[in-house]
Amino acid sequence: MKKVITYGTYDLLHQGHLNLLRRAKALGDYLIVGVTTDNFDIERGKLNVRNNVMERIKAVVDTGLADQIIIEEYVGQKIDDIQKYGVDIFAIGSDWEGKFDYLKEYCEVVYLPRTEGVSSTQLREESMPTIKLGIIGTGSIAERMVLESKYVSGVELTAVLNPNISEAKIFAEKYGIENVYDNIEEFSKAVSAAYVASPHLTHYCYTKYLLQQGKHVLNELPFTLAENEAKELFDLAYAQKLILMDAIKTAYSPAFRHLITLVKSGLIGDVVDVEAAQSTLEPTPRKLDASMAGGGMTEDADFSLLPIMMLLGDNYNSISFVSKMKNGVDIYTRCMMTYHNATASFKIGLGIKTEGDLVISGTKGYLYVPAPWWKPSYFEVRFEDATKNKKYFYSYEGEGLRYELQEFVSNIFYGRSQNRHLPHQLTVSMAKVQEIYKSGEHRIIIE
Numbered sequence: 001m002k003k004v005i006t007y008g009t010y011d012l013l014h015q016g017h018l019n020l021l022r023r024a025k026a027l028g029d030y031l032i033v034g035v036t037t038d039n040f041d042i043e044r045g046k047l048n049v050r051n052n053v054m055e056r057i058k059a060v061v062d063t064g065l066a067d068q069i070i071i072e073e074y075v076g077q078k079i080d081d082i083q084k085y086g087v088d089i090f091a092i093g094s095d096w097e098g099k100f101d102y103l104k105e106y107c108e109v110v111y112l113p114r115t116e117g118v119s120s121t122q123l124r125e126e127s128m129p130t131i132k133l134g135i136i137g138t139g140s141i142a143e144r145m146v147l148e149s150k151y152v153s154g155v156e157l158t159a160v161l162n163p164n165i166s167e168a169k170i171f172a173e174k175y176g177i178e179n180v181y182d183n184i185e186e187f188s189k190a191v192s193a194a195y196v197a198s199p200h201l202t203h204y205c206y207t208k209y210l211l212q213q214g215k216h217v218l219n220e221l222p223f224t225l226a227e228n229e230a231k232e233l234f235d236l237a238y239a240q241k242l243i244l245m246d247a248i249k250t251a252y253s254p255a256f257r258h259l260i261t262l263v264k265s266g267l268i269g270d271v272v273d274v275e276a277a278q279s280t281l282e283p284t285p286r287k288l289d290a291s292m293a294g295g296g297m298t299e300d301a302d303f304s305l306l307p308i309m310m311l312l313g314d315n316y317n318s319i320s321f322v323s324k325m326k327n328g329v330d331i332y333t334r335c336m337m338t339y340h341n342a343t344a345s346f347k348i349g350l351g352i353k354t355e356g357d358l359v360i361s362g363t364k365g366y367l368y369v370p371a372p373w374w375k376p377s378y379f380e381v382r383f384e385d386a387t388k389n390k391k392y393f394y395s396y397e398g399e400g401l402r403y404e405l406q407e408f409v410s411n412i413f414y415g416r417s418q419n420r421h422l423p424h425q426l427t428v429s430m431a432k433v434q435e436i437y438k439s440g441e442h443r444i445i446i447e
């Protein structure tokens with residue numbers, strides 16, 4: 001019996017898939033079809049797959065062409081499968097021509113003609129109205145978002161806003177953005193959604209105006225600097241049935257998402273402490289500018305509060321800060337929080353360097369994410385018995401902003417008002433921490 005194997009995602013199963021499966025089956029007597037898992041697709045950069053793995057498997061079953069279905073979940077699995085199932089022929093579409101020649105050592109490799117004019121990507125794009133996205137702000141994070149947006153389907157970058165029109169024009173020209181504005185009223189008319197990456201103190205006003213105009217908003221951190229402002233914005237978004245998201249990029253990255261689910265499922269026992277740190281020796285001048293709400297807390301505290309609040313919640317009993325100040329901004333802050341059953345702490349340095357790692361301590365073991373933990377691609381779970389330690393690896397593509405943008409687009413598409421990866425309540429609580437810090441309460445200043 002001649003065994004043939006082929007692999008794919010098979011999202012929104014289409015005629016091209018059917019033709020391919022028929023041709024593959026015709027090469028032998030028995031067809032094995034490998035369907036990728038959702039995680040494996042995310043890892044290899046396919047962020048926008050519409051059907052989940054069960055739906056995709058069912059679609060392949062329904063073709064009646066597969067004699068056996070297996071799931072593909074890791075790089076290198078093809079060699080293992082070929083040996084395990086005694087495969088004679090590996091078949092794949094001609095779009096992969098040459099890419100699987102390394103399998104010739106194990107079996108025959110056949111590239112089958114690809115059906116022209118249809119693909120899952122095309123079907124996804126056709127079934128989804130393109131979101132006209134505008135960017136407010138032209139700083140480095142806005143630049144990174146422009147580059148990252150190219151990896152997310154369903155968005156078209158159509159407008160940029162900067163009150164300084166010449167800066168907006170330079171930005172638009174550099175990145176080929178059609179519409180340039182210096183005022184929110186005109187900008188808002190040109191977009192269906194906006195990414196707010198303007199100076200901290202303007203986040204609240206821009207976001208509020210955009211929501212009032214019926215626009216979806218992805219708002220950079222710090223979301224707002226006051227609890228009631230954050231709450232008001234979410235209330236407005238609910239009332240208007242709009243998507244409002246906190247752009248803490250770490251929250252949406254594959255590694256961080258998995259880390260949270262692993263810890264919540266009890267892998268390291270009960271969490272008793274979360275400790276995070278972040279520092280840079282090269283802060284931009286804006287980060288040290290008191291008139292623009294610069295300083296370590298506003299710049300970076302939300303990153304550290306993310307694992308703390310995702311794992312321990314926001315019902316802490318006490319919070320205190322120690323800060324070293326320079327020209328009215330905190331260049332170093334250490335924060336300590338206590339919960340009824342746990343503690344948490346973080347350190348932030350602007351011009352002071354420290355190890356930027358994350359340690360989550362539990363009753364059975366601990367989870368260690370090395371620096372830069374806020375751009376995670378690897379972490380380790382460690383136990384008393386070191387033979388049980390395990391390392392976990394993930395992709396963290398480019399600047400990592402594509403993950404949050406993809407989630408934003410998919411939330412708009414599915415009308416998902418709740419944020420699956422960062423509950424709104426926690427964003428509100430992070431704004432409250434900013435407010436407490438700003439009030440000077442529970443804060444000690446050192447020389």
Ligand code: CTP
Binds near residue numbers: 093114115120
């Ligand atoms: N395929 C094909 N003809 C098409 C589309 C896909 O022959 N028009 C083949 C691919 O070459 C591959 C298999 O179908 O062997 C599964 O591909 P998959 O990546 O699931 O489908 P695509 O439509 O290419 O998906 P996407 O657009 O997400 O890349």
